[in-house]
Amino acid sequence: MAEYKIISTCGRAKHAEFKTVHGTVQTPVFMNVGTVGAVKGGVSSDDLERIGTQIELSNTYHLHVRTGDEVIKRLGGLHKFMAWNRPILTDSGGFQVFSLADIRKIKEEGVTFRSHIDGHKIFMGPEESIQIQSNLGSTIAMAFDECPSSVATREYVKDSIDRTARWLVRCKKKLDELNSREDTVNPHQLLFGINQGAVYNDLRIEHAKRITELDLDGYAVGGLAVGETHEQMYDVLDHVVPYLPKNKPTYLMGVGTPANIIEAVDRGVDFFDCVYPSRNGRHGHVYTHHGHLNLVNAQYTEDDRPIEEGCQCPVCKRYSRAYIRHLLKAGEMLGLRLCTIHNLYFYNHLMEEIRNAIDDGTWDTWKKDALYALDEEHEKHTVMHQPAYYQKVRAK
């Protein structure tokens, strides 16, 4: 059902279109993380549309424990539930195995973990995860995987990726069965497999070969940005992305900083998601092309510039750093909301700039310039960030 079409390339970086029943996504794309069916910080589906986001990500585990995937199915599925008609990717709950489960409770059948809400035991395996995702009716379902710690031993990782590969077969079987049923919310639901193997490149490659034997709709690289260095992450991508299908989208899960994303696009990645723009936004940490600002800092008390000069987001067009800082310090929800909206715009717009640079054939120089500007060690010393510079510019 899905169609992945490459529009243009520069080296390994590529601009492609991914057609789904919920619309076409231009890649490289950033998926806006709305774990419980909403981007935290008071961001509505309206807001997401207004700032031009293409796709949203929600979580299987969280929606299962509250309010329940069966309820959402009865209400017509997640798209209808959250009044969002563009694509949705649901994460499988695999990451919650990493963050919530006792590692000793991981069995061949699946994982038992305790609800973070009331502590009750929850069992989730490949079939359960896919059933929930089918009930939600997301555009793309993710395979149920285990995300081993970056410090896991090679022996542990080997066992884990073998199990994740076996789980993938079960996910595929379950989804095929559910997609063929009459009462399925989205009978065209897609499935992405997830590559694991920690920082062991040979295990990564072995696992990639194994999971690509199944004809899935896309492939993710998981288990990165969980404690290893950026260099290790880029090294894994250099090794494993070439073993993922060229005619299908590649998704780097949970990543990352603007620089991480640029480096990963350069290594052939199409899909990204990260809590940074929303979580950091809630904490007053906002992104610009010249590094981040921590708006709660005293230096912005009387700074009436927008977060970033020239930014076309609805926040920068109207509000000052000083006002947003005031809202954050006063504990007003509007402060978190404005920061989050700016950050989401920044991330989504960054992806557009990336696609344009690839289309224009200027990717290599664009990338170099963008990474240089984003480098805070360099940027914090430039005059453009000093209030005195701004005063002079304004005076003209």
Add this chain to the structure above:
RNA sequence: GGGCGGUUUCCCGAGUGGCCAAAGGGGACAGACUGUAAAUCUGCUAGCGAUGCUUUCGGUGGUUCGAAUCCACCACCGCCCA
């Protein structure tokens, strides 16, 4: 005029002779956060030539080896009686 209670480091507030530069909270300041148990968490908040020294618990003086803590007087605040 009389009686009682109070005055603590930016704020509130604990502390009634040494373990007190002084609990706890707030505020301020700074940092962290990568498929969201996160509008959260952590650090820090007298000064300095810094394993020590100096200044600080309303003010002044006293008792004591030693005082935020005990005594005297003074100032101010609150309540009650005239």
